[in-house]
Amino acid sequence: MLASAIFGLFVGSIPGLTATMAAALLIPFTFFMDPVPAIAAIVTTVAMAIFAGDIPGALLRIPGTPASAAYCDEAYAMTRKGKVATALGVSLVCSAIGGVFGSAILAMTAPVLAEFAIKFSSYEYFWLACLGLSCAVVVSTGSTLKGFVSLLIGLFISTIGIDITAGHPRFAFGNVEMMGGISFIPAMIGMFAISEVLRFIAAPHKQESIPQQPIKNVFRGIGGIISTYKLNVMRGGVIGAVVGILPGAGSDIAAWIAYAMSKRFSKNRDKFGTGHVEGLVDAGTANNAGLAGAWVPALVFGIPGDSITAIVIGVLYMKGMNPGPTVFMQQPELIHAVFIVFFLANLALIPLGFIAIRLSRTILLVPRHVLIPIILMFCVVGSFAINNTAFGISVMLIMGVMAYLMEENGFPVAPTILGIVLGTMLEDNFMSSMIKADGQFAEFFSRPIAATLGVLVIVIWTLPLLRLLLRTLRGEKTRLPT
Amino acid sequence: MGFNDALIGLVLVIFAIAEIAYSTTFPSLHGQAYGPSLFPIIIGCGLLACGLVLIARGLRTRNQQSRLAQSTQAESDKATNSPTWVQLGDWAHDPASRINMLLVPVLLVAYILLSEPIGFIPLSVAMLTILLFRLGSSLLTSIVIAVVTTLMLQLLFAKVLLVPLPSGLLLRWLG
16 A cells, blocks of 8 residues: 555656556556455555645646646746745645545445445436436536547447347457457556557657755645635535546546636635635645545446546456445445545545655656656556456557547547446446336336436436527537637 | 547548448347347447537538638748648657657557567567667666566566566577
């Protein structure tokens, strides 16, 4: 766990290496661990990485992870004012508070929801999967249409392999390894790590010079700031947890929303962007709270709340555990272990984060052009290790290049991942429901919860269409994203 | 590397049609209206629709671009304003990074094809050395880092995690 904490801090603090990538790189190791240490490793790594992303944000104005992008300018402005210690201290303490807050929400809501979810049948699961996928499209960054395309690509990938109901191989073209389906893990390593490698090579950054400013007394005055902005801390925590729970939206979106909310409701709105600490409090709390929030749907329904939990679900499936309400009944000790790990990881953030801040200058000196080839080789070995065949590496390469091209053209990648993870669940539940219902689609609305969920899905889908219709009727000129 | 939306749409449409055509060959279950072909066909239809919208959008942006280009052609350079189908990234203008971009897929394909006959250790050293050198380390440091990393990976995965990395030539030489 300590090792994964250090790893997380390191990856997070290097600009361009994201928290998701840290988790993707960890997978080959978790494959050889028991479920609880595996989850612990991922949780710790990611919590550390999200905080550590703030360090280069404050020092270099380059967010270490996308989750820090929202308030990177703010933190850098504080650095220029000579308040770098305060900026980092605030983001450290807020990260820890946000993490603990999110963990508390997770520990409170997940068991309750699980009790509710145990009554679900395949109809409800079908609608839930639909809901998750729809959220992923609606919430994702960029244009909804492109999000939808990305989702469909993910769903298509999930149909590759032997079909579950009829046992007919689909899109395998006689290839035995294709019949087994595209496994999550090489696909995710490709989409998150290889695409980052390509992006780095496409635009090599120069090593930035680090402002020579003493970082001392990180914790001085933090207590005062936190108590002045306790409301902001609470708000950030709630926003983070709620956004995290929504499938497809992770901590980066939580941070943006929290920052925007903070600006909107602040008394000192004009101070924002000039090195004002308030937005930092909100968004710093929100991104760590979002991490834990994303685990709620993942643990209860097996629907990932963000791309990191999508990876976790992939790992759990490989270990023969199907996340869902039954885990709460059959293996409560596992669920409790997850909660405890969350609290521990976020508390450990304070001392370890402090060390990381002190060492930040050295970490930032590690040349990235040396790291990138090493990461590449690591990915190769990692995706090979899953099935011990070169097929995994091919999957990784194809998915990596695809993810790179998609991101370059404004297609969000998260819906694809959700599509791959949820596609099988969607089809399974649809098929078994249809067989149960004897082909009557109306049966999908026959149970109260199923009907509610179904209506919700339909509303989510019709709203953007209605808006589009209204806009075209008014003849408004739509601004096109380029 | 940015493509015009219309191009992406076209690719999607072609892909979707091929996918639907292939899906209809799937056998259906007895007495069941919905077979294994249902989901692929739905997905195909979705992609088809999105592809068509993207084509329409792409063409519209292109028209706007060309109109913009005509009106401002005099004062600004043509390179930025002329409508383009494919917009290459910065890396494409620099031959060195162009090679680097191609290097990653090429090296990976080489690894996939050659890892069985040649083995992990020599191949990994070679790959890392080439890439490190291309990305700006000196030749000597590249080799040193490549060897150290390879040995660490070998130790970690083959010895600790017991992954059967392809042994290839090296072991055969050692007997």
